[in-house]
Amino acid sequence: MAEVVLRGQLTQAGLSQAVLVDSAGTGGWHVGDRMNSRARTALARNGYDGDQHRARQFAPSWLADRDLVLAMDAANLRDLRAHAPAADAPRIRLFGEIAALGGADVPDPYYGTPEDFTQVLAMLESGMSRLIPQLRQQANQQPQPH
Numbered sequence: 001m002a003e004v005v006l007r008g009q010l011t012q013a014g015l016s017q018a019v020l021v022d023s024a025g026t027g028g029w030h031v032g033d034r035m036n037s038r039a040r041t042a043l044a045r046n047g048y049d050g051d052q053h054r055a056r057q058f059a060p061s062w063l064a065d066r067d068l069v070l071a072m073d074a075a076n077l078r079d080l081r082a083h084a085p086a087a088d089a090p091r092i093r094l095f096g097e098i099a100a101l102g103g104a105d106v107p108d109p110y111y112g113t114p115e116d117f118t119q120v121l122a123m124l125e126s127g128m129s130r131l132i133p134q135l136r137q138q139a140n141q142q143p144q145p146h
Helices: 002-012 037-045 060-065 074-082 114-141
Strands: 069-071 092-094
Touching: 002 114, 037 114, 069 074, 074 092
Parallel strands: 069 092
Antiparallel strands: none
């Protein structure tokens, strides 16, 4: 859900070409699967399209190409940092911290109700709206191609 929300908000902000966004889990349980239907339904109710999303597993080799890696909860943050060279660890951050959610974990609603998906979506939208200005600033500081 987070990737879809971030892509949507980046598009609205005119930053879709300036920020590379992708999504992956720390475990490989659902690799290749479509997004949970309840997540797609919650997204669709808010104008997002999650139909193209497919689950992937994060590979530590990706760190070299990422300016920022956001973990949705403390367990994922710990897992990501455990596989990262010490020099890359500062670029791995907790979404709830960087998106001004008071350091809160974003809960996984997978075993929850449709209302749980709606609550997580609201949390993501709120956090992403606070993240967009930071990404805009970061994109503006990147060297421009000649």
